[in-house]
Structure formats: C-alpha cells, structure tokens
Amino acid sequence: MSIRLENIAKHYGPSARALSPIDLEIGEGELIGLLGPSGSGKTTLLRIMAGLEAPDRAPAGRIQFGERDVTRVHVRDRRIGFVFQHYALFRHMSVYDNVAFGLTVLPRRERPSSGEIRARVHRLLEMVQLEQLANRYPAQLSGGQQQRVSLARALALRPEVLLLDEPFGALDAKVRQELRRWLRHLHDELGFTSVFVTHDQEEALELSDRVAVMSNGRIEQIDTPEALYRAPANRFVFEFLGDVNHLEGEVRQGVLTCGEARLAVDLPDGAAELLMRPHELALATAPSTEAHLPMTVTAVSPVGAEVRVELAADWLAEPWLATVRHADFEHLALARGKRLFALPRRWHRFDDGARPAARPRLATAG
Numbered sequence: 001m002s003i004r005l006e007n008i009a010k011h012y013g014p015s016a017r018a019l020s021p022i023d024l025e026i027g028e029g030e031l032i033g034l035l036g037p038s039g040s041g042k043t044t045l046l047r048i049m050a051g052l053e054a055p056d057r058a059p060a061g062r063i064q065f066g067e068r069d070v071t072r073v074h075v076r077d078r079r080i081g082f083v084f085q086h087y088a089l090f091r092h093m094s095v096y097d098n099v100a101f102g103l104t105v106l107p108r109r110e111r112p113s114s115g116e117i118r119a120r121v122h123r124l125l126e127m128v129q130l131e132q133l134a135n136r137y138p139a140q141l142s143g144g145q146q147q148r149v150s151l152a153r154a155l156a157l158r159p160e161v162l163l164l165d166e167p168f169g170a171l172d173a174k175v176r177q178e179l180r181r182w183l184r185h186l187h188d189e190l191g192f193t194s195v196f197v198t199h200d201q202e203e204a205l206e207l208s209d210r211v212a213v214m215s216n217g218r219i220e221q222i223d224t225p226e227a228l229y230r231a232p233a234n235r236f237v238f239e240f241l242g243d244v245n246h247l248e249g250e251v252r253q254g255v256l257t258c259g260e261a262r263l264a265v266d267l268p269d270g271a272a273e274l275l276m277r278p279h280e281l282a283l284a285t286a287p288s289t290e291a292h293l294p295m296t297v298t299a300v301s302p303v304g305a306e307v308r309v310e311l312a313a314d315w316l317a318e319p320w321l322a323t324v325r326h327a328d329f330e331h332l333a334l335a336r337g338k339r340l341f342a343l344p345r346r347w348h349r350f351d352d353g354a355r356p357a358a359r360p361r362l363a364t365a366g
C-alpha cells in the first residue's frame with residue numbers, strides 16, 4: 001500500500017505550529033524512518049497518517065492510501081497496525097490472547113473461524129519466536145519479548161500499513177539491535193509498508209529504505225541512508241547525521257587562519273566555516289604544506305573497530321573528534337597530553353544554514 005501526503009499541516013492552537021505543510025510519498029512496501037530532534041514533528045506526522053490526529057483544515061491537505069482518500073477516514077477504518085514505545089499489552093491476557101485479541105473482536109462477518117485464528121496466531125508467534133511463551137503473561141516477559149508480542153499483535157489483522165512510534169525506545173542497546181532485525185525481517189517477509197519514528201540516527205540509517213530527516217515541523221530531506229550521508233541537502237542534515245568538527249576562520253589569498261592554525265583552501269577572501277567528519281581527519285606528528293593545525297589529545301577511546309580521539313587547541317572553541325585505525329593509534333603512540341597535527345582529508349561547507357531546498361556547496365580539499 002503506498003501512502004501519499006499532500007499539503008498536510010498541523011497547528012495545536014493558533015501559534016503552536018507542529019507541522020508546516022508537508023508533501024510526502026511512500027512507495028508500496030517501503031520502510032521509512034522519521035528521524036529528527038525532539039519536537040520536530042515526527043510523532044505528529046505519524047499520528048496524522050494513522051488518523052489519531054486530524055490535519056489542519058486550511059490549507060486543505062490530503063492523505064491517500066493507495067488509491068483511497070483517507071483524509072477523513074476514522075483510524076478504525078484505515079487498516080493500520082500500530083506499535084508504540086510502551087508496549088500497551090493487556091496485562092491480564094496471555095501472550096496468545098494478546099495476539100489473538102484484534103481478531104476475536106472483529107464483527108462476526110469479518111472474523112476468521114476459531115481454527116483460522118488459532119493458526120494465524122501460532123504462525124505469528126512462530127515468526128517472532130515466542131511459541132514457547134504463548135501461555136505466559138506480559139509481566140513474565142522481558143522488554144524485548146513484550147515488544148515482539150506487540151509486533152505480532154499489530155500484524156495479526158494483516159495491516160497493509162504498519163506505524164511504529166519509537167518502538168524500541170525503552171529497550172537497551174543490544175535488544176534494540178535484535179528487534180531492528182526482527183522488524184526488517186517481518187517487513188520483508190510480509191510485504192507491508194512501514195513508517196517508524198525514531199530520534200536514533202543509527203537506528204534510522206540501519207533499518208530504513210529511506211529516512212525523512214525532520215526539524216521544526218518540516219522534512220529537511222528524504223533519501224536513502226547513503227544519499228543522506230554522502231549528499232546532505234543542507235547543514236542541518238549534515239550535522240544531525242553524525243559528529244562534526246568545526247573550523248571557523250578568515251580566508252586571505254587561499255589560506256584560512258584561525259589563531260595559530262592555518263589551512264590552504266580554495267575559497268574567496270572573507271570569513272569561512274568548514275565542517276569535517278571525524279573520519280575525514282588524519283593525525284600526524286608533523287604539519288603538512290597545506291595544513292598546520294596543532295592540537296593536543298585530551299581523551300582516547302580504543303574500544304570498537306576504530307579509535308576515537310578527542311583533540312583540543314587554544315584556537316578552537318569546541319574540541320574535535322577524530323577516528324583513526326588501531327594501527328595509527330599504535331604507531332602514533334596516542335595518549336592523553338600528546339601533541340600532534342590534524343590533517344583534513346576533506347571538508348564541507350554550506351552556504352546556507354537550514355533552507356530545505358538549498359543544495360550544498362560541497363567543497364573538497366586534498
């Protein structure tokens with residue numbers, strides 16, 4: 001089922017704008033992440049898709065599921081599955097009964113036979129690997145297991161659209177990872193269209209076919225994770241999708257100066273701000289002809305595939321972060337207090353702060 005939103009806006013009261021008019025097209029079978037800081041409008045957008053919240057009447061917006069105009073259709077008739085952060089399972093019902101519930105309360109003419117309900121619930125419990133626990137009560141399950149029950153319950157009615165609001169928000173990192181795989185797997189196997197809200201960039205980028213990055217009630221960019229990372233539409237998207245080091249200075253005749261730091265740049269004279277990802281910095285014991293950026297190591301974290309190095313300097317307002325290979329960590333003998341030089345491999349610059357339509361002026365050094 002495809003989803004199309006046209007001109008959907010939302011105010012809570014005359015001056016509280018939660019969503020600017022939004023257009024959004026989601027293809028059948030897509031898994032879309034809504035990612036953004038707190039208050040950016042993710043939940044509002046999801047609730048409007050669900051029919052739990054009505055969009056503003058002016059401008060007159062439109063919501064379509066496939067060919068069906070559902071703008072004024074009640075939530076009950078939109079045929080949507082929901083999963084929320086706080087597993088709203090029925091505490092007094094077993095796992096089995098929780099999953100079966102939606103089917104058992106269908107009007108008689110739509111309700112499958114009891115044999116079919118049993119088969120469907122068992123199949124779903126099998127898919128989320130909880131058949132063994134069918135007779136337990138929610139209080140006897142871990143958080144991750146409860147959320148798997150929520151997923152199975154949401155899917156029992158075979159929705160064509162599944163909406164998830166921070167579904168894994170209350171769980172620890174390992175269980176979140178596992179549940180992400182569950183969701184991706186169920187999504188691919190059953191072929192529904194999914195939209196989920198998260199403020200966790202890693203989760204959004206790992207799970208989604210496309211991610212809509214939101215801020216201030218607007219979609220700043222919607223794209224594949226790779227395209228968002230490689231070609232951010234503006235500075236907001238760039239900064240939101242990972243750690244960023246800032247270098248602000250004055251350019252004169254192709255050299256940017258900031259205190260004692262210097263960097264050769266191909267930019268006109270005047271003030272400039274450059275942005276760099278941690279992996280775009282190399283570290284060395286000597287400056288190069290292009291870069292003289294002296295720094296002191298303030299922290300080293302060698303846990304993980306790469307070593308994270310925090311660097312400070314008098315000429316910098318905020319410390320920088322570099323990620324280097326373990327081999328470099330060893331041969332540079334990185335430790336707190338060590339003085340060395342940063343060598344940017346690449347940097348980025350955005351003309352404009354946060355205009356959604358602005359393409360980046362992406363410049364590359366070296």
Ligand SMILES: Nc1ncnc2c1ncn2[C@@H]1O[C@H](COP(=O)(O)OP(=O)(O)OP(=O)(O)O)[C@@H](O)[C@H]1O
Nearest residue numbers: 012016017018037038039040041042043044045199
């Ligand atoms: N029922 C409401 N009444 C008034 N204002 C609301 C209501 N719900 C949301 N808002 C406001 O609308 C804006 C968008 O809220 P929304 O919950 O959609 O953001 P969000 O991106 O989901 O945030 P979070 O990640 O914190 O849940 C916020 O400024 C919020 O304060």
